[in-house]
Amino acid sequence: xxxxxxxxxxxxxxxxKVMEISGENFHKCYQCxxxxxxxxxxxxxxxxxxxxxxxxxxxxxxxxxxSNTPWTCASCHTCQVRCPRGIDIPKVMEALRLxxxxxxxxxxxxxxxxxxxxxxxxxxxxxxxxRKLTS
Amino acid sequence: MKISYYPGCTLKxxxxxxxxxxxxxxxxxxxxxxxxxxxxxxxAVYSLADDDLIHIIAPVRDLxxxxxxxxxxxxxxxxxxxxxxxxxxxxxxxxxxxxxTINTFMDEEPDYAGEVxxxxxxxxxxxxxxxxxxxxxxxxxxxxxxVAPYYGCTxxxxxxxxxxxxxxxxxxxxxLETLGAIVVDFPSATVCCGSYQVLGNxxxxxxxxxxxxDDAVKNGAExxxxxxxxxxxxxxxxxxxxLNSFTDAKEIPVYYFTQLMAVALxxxxxxxxxxxxxxxxxxxxxxxxxxxxxxx
Amino acid sequence: MSSTEVAVKTEIKARLIPVYIMGKKYExxxxxxxxxxxxxxxxxxxxxxxxxxGVCGACSTVYRKPGDYKIHVGLACQTxxxxxxxxxxxxxxxxxxxxxxxxxxxxKPEEIFEIYPELFRCVACNACTKVxxxxxxxxxYIAALKQGDIQKAAELSFDCIQCGLCASRCMGELPQYHxxxxxxxxxxxxxxxxxxxxxxxxxxxxxxxxxxxxxxxKAMDENTLKKTYQEREMExxxxxxxxxxxxxxxx
Numbered sequence: 001x002x003x004x005x006x007x008x009x010x011x012x013x014x015x016x017k018v019m020e021i022s023g024e025n026f027h028k029c030y031q032c033x034x035x036x037x038x039x040x041x042x043x044x045x046x047x048x049x050x051x052x053x054x055x056x057x058x059x060x061x062x063x064x065x066x067s068n069t070p071w072t073c074a075s076c077h078t079c080q081v082r083c084p085r086g087i088d089i090p091k092v093m094e095a096l097r098l099x100x101x102x103x104x105x106x107x108x109x110x111x112x113x114x115x116x117x118x119x120x121x122x123x124x125x126x127x128x129x130x131r132k133l134t135s
Numbered sequence: 136m137k138i139s140y141y142p143g144c145t146l147k148x149x150x151x152x153x154x155x156x157x158x159x160x161x162x163x164x165x166x167x168x169x170x171x172x173x174x175x176x177x178x179a180v181y182s183l184a185d186d187d188l189i190h191i192i193a194p195v196r197d198l199x200x201x202x203x204x205x206x207x208x209x210x211x212x213x214x215x216x217x218x219x220x221x222x223x224x225x226x227x228x229x230x231x232x233x234x235x236t237i238n239t240f241m242d243e244e245p246d247y248a249g250e251v252x253x254x255x256x257x258x259x260x261x262x263x264x265x266x267x268x269x270x271x272x273x274x275x276x277x278x279x280x281x282v283a284p285y286y287g288c289t290x291x292x293x294x295x296x297x298x299x300x301x302x303x304x305x306x307x308x309x310x311l312e313t314l315g316a317i318v319v320d321f322p323s324a325t326v327c328c329g330s331y332q333v334l335g336n337x338x339x340x341x342x343x344x345x346x347x348x349d350d351a352v353k354n355g356a357e358x359x360x361x362x363x364x365x366x367x368x369x370x371x372x373x374x375x376x377x378l379n380s381f382t383d384a385k386e387i388p389v390y391y392f393t394q395l396m397a398v399a400l401x402x403x404x405x406x407x408x409x410x411x412x413x414x415x416x417x418x419x420x421x422x423x424x425x426x427x428x429x430x431x
Numbered sequence: 432m433s434s435t436e437v438a439v440k441t442e443i444k445a446r447l448i449p450v451y452i453m454g455k456k457y458e459x460x461x462x463x464x465x466x467x468x469x470x471x472x473x474x475x476x477x478x479x480x481x482x483x484x485g486v487c488g489a490c491s492t493v494y495r496k497p498g499d500y501k502i503h504v505g506l507a508c509q510t511x512x513x514x515x516x517x518x519x520x521x522x523x524x525x526x527x528x529x530x531x532x533x534x535x536x537x538x539k540p541e542e543i544f545e546i547y548p549e550l551f552r553c554v555a556c557n558a559c560t561k562v563x564x565x566x567x568x569x570x571x572y573i574a575a576l577k578q579g580d581i582q583k584a585a586e587l588s589f590d591c592i593q594c595g596l597c598a599s600r601c602m603g604e605l606p607q608y609h610x611x612x613x614x615x616x617x618x619x620x621x622x623x624x625x626x627x628x629x630x631x632x633x634x635x636x637x638x639x640x641x642x643x644x645x646x647x648x649k650a651m652d653e654n655t656l657k658k659t660y661q662e663r664e665m666e667x668x669x670x671x672x673x674x675x676x677x678x679x680x681x682x
Contacts (some may be wrong), residue, residue, distance in 0.1 A: 021184050072332060072339055074328065074329055076292070082302075091184070094184050110552070115156075123176075130335030134552065175555045176577045418663075
């Protein structure tokens with residue numbers, strides 16, 4: 001019975017899309033939590049990477065779309081080098097970002113960054129920030 | 136053999152202190168190099184999506200320029216450029232299908248299949264120059280200077296382009312030892328500084344950076360040595376914000392590894408543009424009698 | 432030879448070829464430029480046409496040829512029609528132009544970053560350079576600006592005619608041609624070295640050294656002025672380096 005309920009809630013199209021963009025099979029995840037324990041942003045994200053994997057397995061699009069996790073991930077790859085299942089978690093985060101960015105929705109607006117900040121920022125920060133956070 | 140040198144955008148402005156000190160070291164070590172002609176921004180971060188190739192065009196274009204010059208090695212100083220170029224190179228070497236698509240898309244450029252080798256100055260020092268040879272050239276050993284080696288992310292992760300063991304790197308440690316410094320290991324040496332989240336989530340980035348600096352200070356470091364202009368921004372430039380936001384925060388000078396090398400090689404400190412570092416950086420070197428008073 | 436005969440001969444000379452203007456087929460003489468062909472087909476220009484001399488950038492045109500995937504570009508006033516070309520003119524392409532007080536700028540690259548932060552969205556796809564009808568290396572000048580090299584960008588973009596085709600093809604949604612214009616303005620006003628001899632001359636003028644001579648000229652009637660002009664001392668074509676005018680009171 002519980003399995004059946006989950007199945008009806010699972011957004012299979014969403015799951016497939018994330019798999020397609022990331023090229024990663026999140027079903028390999030066995031929920032050890034090494035990623036969450038390694039994440040430098042752990043205290044700033046609403047859904048830890050282990051739970052991101054779990055929600056993906058369950059196809060829970062809503063939970064993932066409400067989370068700030070992909071937008072706070074710095075692509076540091078610590079989880080990636082430590083994952084015992086060899087899942088490239090940063091790629092999954094990228095897929096979650098792109099699902100929004102590809103609808104032409106920006107996470108940050110380059111034109112609203114204060115002039116003072118732009119004067120201080122190194123080019124590398126803007127290039128990388130715009131790549132990850134603008135469509 | 137001559138190597139191609141890829142600077143990266145930030146090294147021409149905010150991180151001039153990284154470039155200028157490194158170029159002076161190249162000369163001191165007899166490294167023959169030429170700056171890559173017509174280089175473009177590498178994109179700073181490697182695209183992680185499996186179906187996205189357009190963001191890989193930029194680094195591949197740079198690699199094609201190297202090949203066009205007839206050189207087989209391209210060296211970077213910035214760790215983000217290193218990572219992006221090296222990952223793009225791996226893709227072009229190993230993924231036949233994507234290589235074909237990228238080459239076909241860039242119909243105005245010659246084909247590329249990963250013929251060039253991408254190195255960072257650190258692994259070039261370790262593998263090509265050798266620590267022994269570097270040691271011979273030291274004129275001002277960094278005696279008594281307690282430096283924490285900070286690696287950040289992009290020199291070590293992912294594994295396919297890591298220049299050292301991702302979990303227990305030693306390259307900057309050995310480098311600093313060779314310069315004569317007292318190396319202070321600290322657990323946060325490979326923790327991310329917050330990177331581009333300085334735009335997306337600046338408060339989180341600030342806190343992460345604070346944690347790293349705090350860890351270094353608590354382990355007895357007097358300074359930090361690093362290789363990335365974005366790390367330098369988060370840990371060096373934004374230290375003022377960190378000092379303002381966290382009452383327990385302590386000032387700690389941050390250097391590019393090349394600036395410390397330039398000091399040890401006896402290169403005029405004016406070359407290394409210490410005015411772009413924190414003010415305390417030059418003071419610490421003076422206090423340790425590693426440079427004379429006048430330079431800035 | 433009668434006038435009708437001449438007309439017939441002209442018609443035979445110019446063979447008609449098919450071209451597709453905005454998707455509709457027209458038969459036009461093969462010797463015409465795209466602009467003339469469009470007019471020949473019956474269109475009347477009220478926009479998208481300026482100097483007719485390949486300078487103003489108002490008539491940028493994109494076209495394709497059968498069996499060729501590439502986008503071709505040209506200025507309608509300069510490009511001759513080809514059989515079966517599919518073309519349309521893009522007289523204007525919207526691109527955000529930054530607002531700035533030029534007198535407040537000093538020539539630092541950060542000032543351009545402030546006005547056009549989208550500069551950093553370039554992915555080096557090179558579509559801009561490929562589409563430029565003036566063969567400007569657009570991607571290269573954007574790369575130079577990202578590196579903070581305003582002078583290089585100004586030099587590389589010198590031939591830009593502001594047609595906007597680069598912006599129309601840009602993946603990063605950059606207004607390249609406006610950014611380049613700012614770079615050239617900054618280059619001209621703040622970065623290019625001032626000529627020292629000009630400075631000395633301006634200072635000289637400001638001392639009033641030449642006022643007397645000018646006043647004298649201004650007071651002359653037209654005929655005297657003409658005569659003075661015609662009789663002025665001129666440097667001979669064969670004069671050597673050491674030549675100097677007899678009247679050297681203003682030197």
